[in-house]
Amino acid sequence: MSDLFSVFSVSGSGLDVYKSWLDAVSDNVANADNVSPTSGPAFQARYIVAQDVPGGPEGVGDGARVAGVAYGPAAGVEVYDPSNPMADNKGMVRKPDIDMGEQITGMMIAERGYEANLAVVSRAETAYQAALSIGKS
Amino acid sequence: MDPTLDILHSALNGLMTRQQVIANNVANASTPGFTASQVNFESALSAAIADGQTPGLDTAVVTPTSDPANQDGNNVDLGDQTMSLADTELRYQAVIGAVNAKFQVLRTAIEG
Numbered sequence A: 001m002s003d004l005f006s007v008f009s010v011s012g013s014g015l016d017v018y019k020s021w022l023d024a025v026s027d028n029v030a031n032a033d034n035v036s037p038t039s040g041p042a043f044q045a046r047y048i049v050a051q052d053v054p055g056g057p058e059g060v061g062d063g064a065r066v067a068g069v070a071y072g073p074a075a076g077v078e079v080y081d082p083s084n085p086m087a088d089n090k091g092m093v094r095k096p097d098i099d100m101g102e103q104i105t106g107m108m109i110a111e112r113g114y115e116a117n118l119a120v121v122s123r124a125e126t127a128y129q130a131a132l133s134i135g136k137s
Numbered sequence B: 001m002d003p004t005l006d007i008l009h010s011a012l013n014g015l016m017t018r019q020q021v022i023a024n025n026v027a028n029a030s031t032p033g034f035t036a037s038q039v040n041f042e043s044a045l046s047a048a049i050a051d052g053q054t055p056g057l058d059t060a061v062v063t064p065t066s067d068p069a070n071q072d073g074n075n076v077d078l079g080d081q082t083m084s085l086a087d088t089e090l091r092y093q094a095v096i097g098a099v100n101a102k103f104q105v106l107r108t109a110i111e112g
Helices: A006-030 A100-132 B004-027 B042-050 B078-111
Strands: A046-052 A064-071 A077-080 A092-095 B037-040 B061-064
Touching: A006 A046, A006 A064, A006 A100, A006 B004, A100 B004, A100 B078, B004 B037, B004 B042, B004 B078, B037 B042
Parallel strands: none
Antiparallel strands: A046 A064, A077 A092, B037 B061
16 A cells, blocks of 8 residues: 555545444434245344554554444244235234434444544644645745 | 754644544544553653754654543543644644744844
């Protein structure tokens, strides 16, 4: 990675991680009420696993990356809904085990994290602009 | 030649390293087990100036912070980082102002 303007790539990696998190949350929330038959698995919530990237100029670190994805339980929760066409002979269907409070809290954290990385980008830009002015008069 | 430009150059490098470290801390604000780093270049720089030496261009020392970690082992405090970033950027601009002033003096000396 280039040493010049390296703050941008570091903050960009942070933006990527938070963006992935926001994507996962929106997917989870959109599918929170999915219904499936008890014979199959429920929709599994996605959770982003972040990891720091060592290296970078002078070993200060090269930002963050999405190391992987963790999934919620496939078992979900069984709900009694006999009018549903997918209900089994006991009247049960399977729904995802998604805690809406947890999702929304995660969304707020991800949003703030995204904003914080953007703030770093604009600060760095101001500093770089000043550096480019050296020697002009 | 007087070491003013070397000192200012060293300070700019130190501040730029600090900015990179802050960017890395903020990028990892939600990474489990991540320990934030901090940068000190002022003590090495002022020691070199006090000894009358020309400071090296790389006096920055990166160390992990010892702030308490939260449950997932991460100790990045976004408020601290934002404050530190604003501080770093203003110092950076101040040092650049000093560099430009020094160049202006040199230019006046050359051109008369």
